[in-house]
Amino acid sequence: MSVAVDVGDRAASRRQGGASRSLRRSGDWARRVPLLPALIFTIVVTQLPFVATLVISFMNWNAYYPNERGFAGFANFRSVLTDVAMRDAIITTIELTVTVVAVSLLLGLVVALLLDRSFLGRGAVRTMMITPFLVVPVAAALLWKHALYNPEYGLLNGVLKGVWGLFGAAGSAPQPDWITQMPLLSVEIALIWQWTPFMMLILLAGLQSRPLDVIEAARIDGAGSWQIFRYMTFPHLRQYLELGALLGSIYIVQNFDYVFTITSGGLGTANLPYAIYQTFYQAHDYGRASAAGVVVVIGTILIATLALRTVSSLFREETSR
Amino acid sequence: MASVTFSKATRIYPSVPRPAVDALDLEIEDGEFLVLVGPSGCGKSTSLRMLAGLEEVDEGSILIGDRDVTNLKPKDRDIAMVFQNYALYPHMTVGDNMGFALKIAGNSKEEIGKRVAEAARILDLEQFLDRKPKALSGGQRQRVAMGRAIVRSPQVFLMDEPLSNLDAKLRVQTRTEIAALQRRLGVTTVYVTHDQVEAMTMGDRVAVLKDGILQQVDTPLRLYQQPVNVFVAAFIGSPGMNIGHFELDGEEAALGRARLRLSRATLDALREEGADRLVLGFRPEALEQVGADEPGAFPVQVSVIEELGSDAFLYGALTDIPGSSVDGSHIIARVDPSRPPAKGDVVHLRVRPGMQHIFSESTGRRLPD
Ligand SMILES: Nc1ncnc2c1ncn2[C@@H]1O[C@H](COP(=O)(O)OP(=O)(O)OP(=O)(O)O)[C@@H](O)[C@H]1O
Ligand SMILES: [Mg+2]
Numbered sequence: 161m162s163v164a165v166d167v168g169d170r171a172a173s174r175r176q177g178g179a180s181r182s183l184r185r186s187g188d189w190a191r192r193v194p195l196l197p198a199l200i201f202t203i204v205v206t207q208l209p210f211v212a213t214l215v216i217s218f219m220n221w222n223a224y225y226p227n228e229r230g231f232a233g234f235a236n237f238r239s240v241l242t243d244v245a246m247r248d249a250i251i252t253t254i255e256l257t258v259t260v261v262a263v264s265l266l267l268g269l270v271v272a273l274l275l276d277r278s279f280l281g282r283g284a285v286r287t288m289m290i291t292p293f294l295v296v297p298v299a300a301a302l303l304w305k306h307a308l309y310n311p312e313y314g315l316l317n318g319v320l321k322g323v324w325g326l327f328g329a330a331g332s333a334p335q336p337d338w339i340t341q342m343p344l345l346s347v348e349i350a351l352i353w354q355w356t357p358f359m360m361l362i363l364l365a366g367l368q369s370r371p372l373d374v375i376e377a378a379r380i381d382g383a384g385s386w387q388i389f390r391y392m393t394f395p396h397l398r399q400y401l402e403l404g405a406l407l408g409s410i411y412i413v414q415n416f417d418y419v420f421t422i423t424s425g426g427l428g429t430a431n432l433p434y435a436i437y438q439t440f441y442q443a444h445d446y447g448r449a450s451a452a453g454v455v456v457v458i459g460t461i462l463i464a465t466l467a468l469r470t471v472s473s474l475f476r477e478e479t480s481r
Numbered sequence: 482m483a484s485v486t487f488s489k490a491t492r493i494y495p496s497v498p499r500p501a502v503d504a505l506d507l508e509i510e511d512g513e514f515l516v517l518v519g520p521s522g523c524g525k526s527t528s529l530r531m532l533a534g535l536e537e538v539d540e541g542s543i544l545i546g547d548r549d550v551t552n553l554k555p556k557d558r559d560i561a562m563v564f565q566n567y568a569l570y571p572h573m574t575v576g577d578n579m580g581f582a583l584k585i586a587g588n589s590k591e592e593i594g595k596r597v598a599e600a601a602r603i604l605d606l607e608q609f610l611d612r613k614p615k616a617l618s619g620g621q622r623q624r625v626a627m628g629r630a631i632v633r634s635p636q637v638f639l640m641d642e643p644l645s646n647l648d649a650k651l652r653v654q655t656r657t658e659i660a661a662l663q664r665r666l667g668v669t670t671v672y673v674t675h676d677q678v679e680a681m682t683m684g685d686r687v688a689v690l691k692d693g694i695l696q697q698v699d700t701p702l703r704l705y706q707q708p709v710n711v712f713v714a715a716f717i718g719s720p721g722m723n724i725g726h727f728e729l730d731g732e733e734a735a736l737g738r739a740r741l742r743l744s745r746a747t748l749d750a751l752r753e754e755g756a757d758r759l760v761l762g763f764r765p766e767a768l769e770q771v772g773a774d775e776p777g778a779f780p781v782q783v784s785v786i787e788e789l790g791s792d793a794f795l796y797g798a799l800t801d802i803p804g805s806s807v808d809g810s811h812i813i814a815r816v817d818p819s820r821p822p823a824k825g826d827v828v829h830l831r832v833r834p835g836m837q838h839i840f841s842e843s844t845g846r847r848l849p850d
Contacts (some may be wrong), residue, residue, distance in 0.1 A: 375567035376535050381582035381629070382556040391581070395572040 191236040210457070216450040224446035236451035246452060248428065249406045249435035253413060256344065256431055261408045265401060267352065268359025275360070276367045302420035305349040309338040309422070334367075343427035347418050355412070359404045364399030367393070399474045406467035410460055432456050483636040484548030485509040485532065485669060491540035492527050494692075501527045503693040505543065512667045514660065515698075516684030518677055518809055520716070524693040525673040531640050533562050536849060545636055549735060558658060561597055561630035562639040566646065567622045569614040569629075576601075576610040579628045600632040603662070620651050627659070631666065638663070638670040639662075644679065656683060689713050711845040714762045720794055720813045722762045729757045736761075737799060741780035741832055746849040747839050759848070760840040763793060767836035768814035769821070771829055778829040781812055786821050793818040828836070 220232035240246045275286055292300070308315045317335045324333030324338050370393060416433040419425055421445045425434040430453060440449035487507040493500045502524040509515045517525045530536035532543055534555035542551040550558050561582075570578050577584075579600055580593040588596075601607045604624045614622055623643060630638055643659070644652045660683045663670050674680055680687045681701040688698040689712075697709045708714035714722050727734035727741070729751060734741045742760065743751075751759060771778045781797040795814045814830055822828045839848045 284834065371568065371571075373564045373566060374570060376533075376555075377562065377564060377568040377629075378570070378581070379535070380533055380555045380562045381633075382585040383581075384556070386587055392570065 172403065177233055213450045213453050213457075214444055215452045219447045219450075221445075221447040223446065232447055235445045237455070239448055240451045240455055245430075246432075249430050249432045249452075250455075252344070252429060253431040253433075255413045256348060256351070256415070257409050257427075258467060260349050260412050263348075263404050264352045264355040264405055264408065265359045265363075267356045268361075268404065269363050269397075269401075270366055271356065271360045272363035275364055289360060290357045292354050293361075294352065297354065297415075297417040298421060300354055301350060301418045304346070304353070304418075305339070305422045309346055311335055311337040314338070339423060340427070343423045343429045347422050347429055350422060351412060351415065351418055354407055359408065361402050362404040362407075363397060365395045370396050399470060401469045403474065406463055406470060409463050410467065413460055413463070414456065483548075483669060484511045484513075484544075484803070485637055485671065486544040487528070487532070487541070489541030490528075490531055490538050490543055491663075492524075492536055493539045500539075501692050502531065505693075505695055507688060507695065507698060509669060509671065512669055514663050514670045514683060514685045515673065516680040516687045517671065517673045517690060518675065518680035518687055518716075519690035519696075521675055524689040525675070525690055526641055527693075528690070529562075529641055529673050532637070533560055533639050534558050556679055559636045560639055561633050561635040561637075563626045563630050563641070563643040565642045566612075567626040567643075568580050569625055570621060571614055574611050574613055575606060575617070575625050578614065578625055579632050582629070582633045585604070593849050595629075596632045600628045604628045619646055620650050620655070623655065631662070631768040634666075634668075638668050638672075640670065641823070642671045642674055642676070643672075645676075652679075659683065660673060678719055681717070687717075689716060691716075707847070708762075708770065709847050710837060711760055711762070711840045714847075718764060720765055722838070723768075723814075724760060724762045727759055727761045728745070729759060734759060734761055737779060739799075739832070741837060742777075742834070743839070744850055750841075750848045752839055754843065756842060758796065758842045760842050761832075762838040762840065763832045763836060765813045765815040766811075769833055770814075770816060770831045771831045773829045775831055777780050778831045780827050781814070782821050783824055783826045783828060786816075787822060788818060788821060790831070791818065793821040795822065795828070797828070821822060 201306070217236055218232060218234075220227065221229050222233065241250075249287065271289060275282065275289065280355075295303075306314070312315055316338060320335065321333045322328050324330050375388060375392055378388050383391065414433055415431065419429055419431055419434045420437070423429040423440065425431075433456065436449050436452045436456070439445050439452060443449075486509070487505045487747045490502060490505045491500050492502040498803065505528055507515075517528060519525055527536055531538050532545075534550070534553060534557075538551050542549055544550065545558060545560070545826060570581060573581065583593045597610070598607070601610055604627055606621070606624055606628055606722075607622060609617060609625075614625065617625065621704050623646070627740075630640075640659075644655055647655060656679055659672075670714045672683060674683075681704075684701060686698055687701055687704055688703070689696040691712050697713050699707070702715050704713065708717060711724060715724055719850065725736050727736045727738075729735075729743075730740075732743055732748060733742055743798060747759075751757075773780070780800045781795070782800045783795055783797045787794040787796065787797040793816050797812050797814070799812060812830070814824065835850075839850050840846060841848055
């Protein structure tokens, strides 16, 4: 029925010749115009804040000195890169990101290798392994800060007491103040806890896409478990490792929740996002905060470009197989 | 080099009640090219993988030479395998693919290089040694997989349908190359295929499997001439054998107007069985075109004539017994290619005396003729 109508339509438009073309064009517009508000809204919401940040980053704009507002050139960037606090923040960011990504990748790989074997209840274990990644970051950070690290009632010190108690020496159990004694490490451990499942998922997908007959061929060629891992699994996983590292880096460079919640940026744990927050809300130096934000964005774009390249090379490999 | 012995080897997959390979007894001589053939799902790959150590042996044992390898790991069996999809190591060059086993075994770089170069020369792969497998054509990949097997000079080659991914022409060419290479190297080879033409042309002996049970092991010619049961008779040969369920009528087998005199030995065997029916098989070349009043001649309506130049095959239907039991009453006969009958003609055919195969209807086994 609809086919017949369609054919009739087309015949009619052919008869009208040139008139139909302009008709079609106005028809196109009639279809597109209703989409325009959504498009404009999307642009405003996603692109304008960045443009505003970019503009502000070149301005001298501090709420405490309202009269000095004006164009500042690269002064903000210069101060971001030379200011000791900012430079420390950059170094902390790098340290935090590298440690968290490297350790969670390694742990994720170990867990993925264990989960790649079949055993009873594998599905349940896999689901449980993923849950840390599903917890809201702030909630997870609060949990670590209060339920685990707290020196008075935290789980860690409680366990220490319990273990020492087994030997009848509960009183002499070490009760470190975790966050004070190892502030950056505390943040890193909590982040690693949250990010290991993500790495595990990516690597498990990689492991399960290994061609089985290649592994069998290697076994027949005399390779043992370690050699199979070294020569077959690892090269196959390389791209998945890269992908996990890059995606993890993008997120952890921008991490704010954990630093804010666990240490409030104290004791040398302030990373760039936290420093931006401080410059903005405490120093009210909008220009400098924006410049630091732009630095983060540039760093993220660099990492993201590499990430996209890795992903596309993965796809290429997949299709050429 | 070594012989291979399967002795009551059985594989039962968990949660599958019927064994995939059921008490396989098979002796393969040193240097022999043995082909495992059978329909899909009959357990060919499973048998081969049991020999390779990739599949457990649930009962029975497997020997390579005098060594019981039933519980050895694949790497300790000194075998090389060519997989259906070649299973080349994707991130290694052709040279590294072929040298991998030698490297694992701890050979020196020079030794590996020398043996890889030698294998590459034999297989004409010299200009591809630095390429990755994905930059090769299907036929070249197949040769690399062969190369990976031969550089190791193993005791036994195992091949699981190594030609099934090649086009028809290359398959025929590679088939002869593999057979020639095997004769030259003299390495015991077990070769799996579902293609009975491949089996017949390549194998010193052919083992026919069905539902995990070995039906017959014999030279290709004997398999063709003396199939032990109806299954082997129908499976071997292309085009296939005509198989009909005949009635015993005195000393003759009868189906409609088709009649065939039976020998004393056959009649005795049938009497012993108490059967009044039998299965009769005759190959397309066992039929000859005769006049209508010739004794035993039966009319066939020609539905298709397949002319291959050197040969012509007639595909027809028996006219006098509608819905008869000669496989849906279809019949295939080889006819004189210089003057084949035309489509739609009715011709008279007769089974050449002594060229029939007789099987028991109840057991499917061959009866003496
Ligand atoms: N991993 C497995 N688990 C359970 N059953 C299996 C498994 N692998 C194979 N089978 C069954 O065992 C039987 C034999 O399989 P096998 O792969 O040996 O067949 P094949 O003869 O190689 O067939 P093809 O010509 O199709 O490759 C089949 O019925 C198959 O379904
Ligand atoms: Mg198979």
